[in-house]
Amino acid sequence: MRIEEGVYNGFLIFSAFYILWKPVTSGVPQGPVLGPILFNIRGIDSGTECTLSKFAEDTKLCGVVDTLYGRDAIQRALDRLERWACVNLIKFNQAKYNVQHMGHGNPRHKYRLGGEWLESSPEEKDLGVLVDEKLDMRWQCVLAAQKVNRILGCIKRSVASRSREVILPLYSALIRPHLEYCVQLWSPQHRKDRDLLDLLEQVQQRSTKIIRGLEHFSFEDRLIELGLFSLEKKKLRGALQQPSSTYRRDGEGLFMRECSDRMRGNGFKLKRGEI
DSSP, X not given: OEEEEEEXXXXXXXXXXXXXXXXXXSOOOSSSTTHHHHOOOTTTTTTOSSEEEEETTEEEEEOOOSSHHXXXXXXXXXXXXXXXXXXXXXXXXXXXXXXXXXXXXXXXXXXXXXXXXXXXOSEEEETTEEEETTOXXXXXXXHHHHHHHHHHHXXXXXXXXXXXXXXXXXXXXXXXXXXXXXXXXXXOOXXXXXXXXXXXXXXXXXXXXXXXXXXXXXXXXXXXXXXXXXXXXXXXXXXXXXXXXXXXXXXXXXXXXXXXXXXXXXSOOEEEOOO
16 A cells, blocks of 8 residues: 655645555567567367467468368367367457358358357458458559558658658668568569559659659669669569578578677577578
8 A cells, every 4th residue: 555645725635545466367468579479379279170370369270171071170170269268268259250261162161159150251461461262462462552652652741851861761661661571472473463563663663763863863773873672673582592401401500599698689599600
């Protein structure tokens, strides 16, 4: 108990605050780097016949349904999840759970979680990437282009300077990451989707064109002057830099643990070895 006193208009006022301490048996602070590690839902995937993918509070249940046995296996896994939630005093928010059917000729079976049937959804956002039932990334490219165009518009309206020292760091920090986030998954790969890659490349063209002194340069010359790559070359460069075991057995020596005496951070940092 804490007691405070004060004087107001000649009167002595006492106020008491009672602090009751109770143990916190569940819950993880949102935002810290260790959040996904602390949010450890143990035992949720024990005994299931299907594939259960977990990342913090995001959980995906996947299975192949080419026979009735596959349908029943998914339903048994959902029933097991419901029993696990009851034992651990956790309640699923069924409004956020959907079924996504993929593949041609999918029978589109209905499934239930608890006592309610789950709704089917033609598209779902998985860790920031929009995936539809046909694995077509066209809408993801359109949304990414719209998002970075809005960010570029905010930069134009709020930043008066057009110097390279100001615009280039803003582009690298606020725009380019959205164009490259999980690009190995959703980047246009087919020739028919060339217009989508051009749609994303136009954002980089407009971003580099607002830099003072480069307005009349061609796009290729602006990239050379700024030390940037086109999105297509950036994607190809990332694919070529994938670790390969051709020259090193099991990737031996590609990464090593870095020893540091810094107080900030942790002791499990990696550094790239000599290739």
